Amino acid sequence: MKETKLLTRRVGKYEPLDLKGYEADGGLVALKRALAMGPESVIEEIKRAGLVGRGGAGFPTGPKWAMAAGEEQGPKYFICNAEEGELGTFKDKVLLDGDPWMVLEGILIAAYAIGAKQTYIYINGEYEQTIQLWEKLVVxxxxxxxxxxxxxxxxxxxxxxxxxxxxxxxTGEEFALISSLETRRAASRLKPPYPTQKGLFGRPTVVNNVETIANVPVILANGVEAYRKLGVEGEPGTRLFSLSGAVKESGVYELEVGSGTLTEFIDEFGRGTSSGRPVKAVQPGGGTSALLARASLGCKLTTQAIRQAGSEIGTAGVIVYEEGSSAVDIVKGLLKFYGSESCGRCAPCRIGVVRMREIIEKVFQGEGTTEDLEQLRQIGKACVAASTCGMGQAFPLPVLSALELFPQDFEAVIENR
Ligand SMILES: Cc1cc2nc3c(=O)[nH]c(=O)nc-3n(C[C@H](O)[C@H](O)[C@H](O)COP(=O)(O)O)c2cc1C
Known part of the structure; x- marks a missing residue:
């Protein structure tokens, strides 16, 4: 396996504020082309390229732009989502810091295509240096x-x-992000209406992830045909995989979609597990993706293959757990994080995530019963089925998969009471 540096090819090659350096290396070609083509043709090219969102939900980008562009005249907004709050996900930062002009070029093209005069980049509050860099970049x-x-x-x-x-x-969830930008409490909303219809200040708004938007100048500069040569049928291009957890080497790696399996990726880029023990389980798509057991890691790094294996590619944040770690510990760690992250808008998520955290802590302390495990399962399923947004629909997935794949880990703690 080797990296295919399409979006990351310039990272570290020019000083982040050096516009001349960016231009000398092929930058701004796409923006000039876009302005000459006109907004409709830009949207058509992004549609033909088959670009899908990299923020987790995998929504097709061209159709999303077309929806916002097709709304009535008046103010429209574009928001670049650089919140990057999902566990095990740190790939957007590489682009924001390493090739900011490319991300900016993508934002300008998106705004032009949908007819937005005002754009925003909403950056994770913990990325302080990145925020400073972007403030200077705007100047x-x-x-x-x-x-x-x-x-x-x-x-x-x-x-x-x-x-x-x-x-x-x-605040990475698009409606919560929009509320936060409106200086209101960050809360999700029921859809429809979608942000493309009624988003920021009630106006048509497109929200796109940083990596999604970084694909745009590449597509327009190199052409759709070149772009579609990479990847697999239905999923062209590359993806930035964040690799972390129990591996010798964590990092961000850009791979052509489908270029290898999860096992190969972990062995070759992560150089195997930290202790050298076999892998126990992997979350392939960030902290809210279902666990895959070792037997399923032969799947290719594509949306379809990972789904067939029982999980989701999500944010492509690959978190590795090694043999010797208990599924109870894994679940407890995840629920400790998500347990205080619900926006509180809908009851299943607001109450469910707290109850599930309480139960797993009880189980962890050796005070759990088989009824507690059943409750964990039932509450998790109810959250998935009845929550308003992706947070409540997804945070129980690793818990449910852990209960299914590693029941012995939970039973061991209960039996030891
Ligand atoms: C709880 C939650 C957190 C999210 N966090 C992020 C995030 O940090 N960055 C991101 O781009 N998308 C995030 N998303 C997805 C966004 O709601 C939205 O789908 C995405 O920004 C759209 O961009 P894309 O079409 O380019 O993927 C999150 C969704 C949920 C439910």
Whole structure:
């Protein structure tokens, strides 16, 4: 397995604020092309490229832009989601820090395509240096004429505001993010209406993940055909995989979609487990993705293959657990985090996540019963079925999969009472 550096090819190759360095290495070609093509053609190219969102939900980008573009005239907004709060996920930071002009170029093209004059980048509040860098980048971009009126001599005018995230996992969820930007409590909402219909300040809004938006200049600069040569049928391009947990080497690796299996990825890039013991389980798509047991790790790194194996590719945050660690510990650690992250809007998630955390702590302390395990299962299933947003629908998945794959770990703690 080797990396295919499509989005990360410039990372570290130019000083982050050096626009000339970016331009000298092929930067801004896509923006110039987009302005010459017109908004409809840009959206058509992104549709033809088959780009799907990298923020976790996997929504197709071109159709999303078309929905916002098709809404009535008036203010429209574009938001780049750089909250990156999901456990085991740190790939957007590589692009934000290592090739910020490319991300900015993607934001400008997106805004042009949907007809937005105001854009935002909502950055994880813990990425302090990244926020500082982006504040400086906005100043540089304005000086160079890439923000403000009449970009590159065209009729297109656009502004970008850098917003420091509030340090909550839930603010990555698009409606919670929008509420937070409106200076209201960060809470999800029922859909529809979707943000493309009624988003920020009640106006059509597109929210896209950083990695999604970084694909845009690449597609427009290299052409759709070149882009579609990479990846697999229905899932073109590359993905940035964050690798962490019990591996010798954690990091972010850009791979062509489908270029290897989970086992190969862990062995070759992570150099195996920290202790050298076999892998026990893996979460392939961040902390809310279901666990896969060792027997399922032969699946290819594609959305379909990982789904068939029983989990989701999600944010492509691969978290590795090794033999010797208990599923009870794993679940307890996950629920400790998600247990205080519900926005509180809907009852299943608000109550369910706290109850599940309480039960697993009781089980961990050796005070659990088989009825407690059944309750854990039932509450988890109810959250998945009845929660408003992806938080409540997903956080129970690793718990449910742990109970199914490693019942002996839970029984051992109960038997030891
Ligand atoms: C609880 C929760 C947290 C999320 N956190 C993020 C995040 O940090 N970054 C992100 O891009 N998307 C996140 N999402 C997904 C967003 O709601 C939205 O689908 C995404 O930003 C759309 O961008 P994309 O189409 O480019 O993937 C989160 C969703 C949920 C339910």
């Amino acid at each position: 540089e971009a304005r000086k160079a004429g890439f923000l403000g009126d009449g970009i590159l001599g065209s009729k297109f005018s656009v502004n970008l505001q850098v917003v420091k995230g509030k340090g909550l996992y839930i």
